[in-house]
Amino acid sequence: MNYDDFINRTVADIPPSGIRKFFDLVSTMDDAISLGVGEPDFVTPWLYRDAAVKSVISGRTGYTANRGDAKLIVEIAKYNRDRFGLDYAENETIVTVGASEGIDLALRTLVSPGDGVLVPDPSYVSYMPNVRIAGGVVKPVRTDISHKFKLTPEALDEAADKTCKILILPYPNNPTGAVLDKSELEALVPVIKKHDLFVISDEIYAELTYGARHVSVASLDGMKERTVTLNGFSKAFAMTGWRIGWFCAPKPVCDAALKVHQYTIMCAPTASQEAAYAALVDGRETEYEQVEYMRDEYDRRRRFSVAMLTDMGLDCFMPGGAFYCFPDIKKVCGSGDEFAERLLLAQKVAVVPGSAFGGGGMTNVRCTYASSIKSLDAAFTRMKKFIEDNK
Numbered sequence: 428m429n430y431d432d433f434i435n436r437t438v439a440d441i442p443p444s445g446i447r448k449f450f451d452l453v454s455t456m457d458d459a460i461s462l463g464v465g466e467p468d469f470v471t472p473w474l475y476r477d478a479a480v481k482s483v484i485s486g487r488t489g490y491t492a493n494r495g496d497a498k499l500i501v502e503i504a505k506y507n508r509d510r511f512g513l514d515y516a517e518n519e520t521i522v523t524v525g526a527s528e529g530i531d532l533a534l535r536t537l538v539s540p541g542d543g544v545l546v547p548d549p550s551y552v553s554y555m556p557n558v559r560i561a562g563g564v565v566k567p568v569r570t571d572i573s574h575k576f577k578l579t580p581e582a583l584d585e586a587a588d589k590t591c592k593i594l595i596l597p598y599p600n601n602p603t604g605a606v607l608d609k610s611e612l613e614a615l616v617p618v619i620k621k622h623d624l625f626v627i628s629d630e631i632y633a634e635l636t637y638g639a640r641h642v643s644v645a646s647l648d649g650m651k652e653r654t655v656t657l658n659g660f661s662k663a664f665a666m667t668g669w670r671i672g673w674f675c676a677p678k679p680v681c682d683a684a685l686k687v688h689q690y691t692i693m694c695a696p697t698a699s700q701e702a703a704y705a706a707l708v709d710g711r712e713t714e715y716e717q718v719e720y721m722r723d724e725y726d727r728r729r730r731f732s733v734a735m736l737t738d739m740g741l742d743c744f745m746p747g748g749a750f751y752c753f754p755d756i757k758k759v760c761g762s763g764d765e766f767a768e769r770l771l772l773a774q775k776v777a778v779v780p781g782s783a784f785g786g787g788g789m790t791n792v793r794c795t796y797a798s799s800i801k802s803l804d805a806a807f808t809r810m811k812k813f814i815e816d817n818k
């Protein structure tokens with residue numbers, strides 16, 4: 428049987444995730460420390476778990492409405508308003524299977540074959556493959572350390588051509604930790620309008636900014652009408668395994684997306700929606716105590732990690748959000764791939780080469796700091812030894 432004849436050409440051409448390759452190697456090693464996984468080391472708070480368990484025990488095991496459970500959507504609307512000044516009505520919201528489904532849903536709803544999709548590079552691994560699966564053409568927009576990996580109006584203007592219809596706005600950014608403040612977002616708006624772009628704003632790390640609050644692009648004048656806002660529970664609420672997030676967009680776009688969602692997903696998992704509802708109600712009633720606690724912890728780990736990386740002689744930009752450091756390793760190795768592979772073999776520490784996130788991070792590696800200080804200390808001590816041994 429020649430399977431190549433059956434597999435979709437675009438899917439066949441997409442390389443597997445550069446992150447997976449390292450996880451597979453780590454899982455075969457005793458005593459390895461992984462700074463590779465982009466997920467909180469906290470367990471989902473008990474109250475949210477309990478809400479899901481209770482709903483299952485009470486027999487709530489069927490589908491919800493396609494769009495999501497009505498009471499959860501009401502809470503999402505309040506949360507969007509309270510935290511980010513966003514004004515999305517209930518019929519402008521869909522509960523998704525994580526922000527992951529949101530990215531795919533937004534792209535499949537908006538992209539027609541051949542449409543150009545601008546993707547800041549480096550960025551989260553799933554954007555570029557999903558653009559291609561949706562039939563679009565990736566138009567990378569390079570960001571670099573000289574602008575702290577922020578998307579600039581000049582770079583956007585230069586990269587946008589006539590085919591471009593969509594801009595993915597990935598801030599706070601994975602893998603760089605870059606954030607865009609209000610004035611930086613405002614500076615992008617005239618360029619977005621000049622090229623008549625629709626924005627897909629992935630705000631999954633919106634709660635995890637250090638020092639300044641996240642600003643949602645859809646809260647700026649004239650931007651809600653041309654923005655899909657994606658968010659979710661995975662990162663800030665420590666709920667990765669529940670697979671739950673949300674998609675908000677102006678009603679005509681949301682109505683179109685709902686068709687894709689209902690024919691592919693039906694609805695997000697019911698028990699996870701119960702846990703998510705408990706998370707938002709608890710958040711509102713406690714002024715987001717749990718979220719604040721985890722954010723403060725990540726902040727401590729962020730400062731610790733940057734200090735350790737700087738101490739070993741690597742150039743490391745201070746991340747403003749998410750939970751990743753993105754040090755430049757060119758003083759040690761020719762590429763992030765070589766560094767990551769040799770570090771893993773010599774010292775059993777897993778980091779992710781910057782190349783996994785696009786061409787803009789070839790001499791960088793991503794180190795996740797969503798681990799305990801003890802484990803970060805052990806990992807960075809081994810990394811320092813690796814650097815000293817390779818001088």
Ligand SMILES: Cc1ncc(COP(=O)(O)O)c(C=O)c1O
Binds near residue numbers: 600670671
């Ligand atoms: C930038 C970004 N967007 C989306 C996701 C996917 O999140 P979810 O677990 O909500 O699907 C991730 C996960 O690492 C991410 O880093």
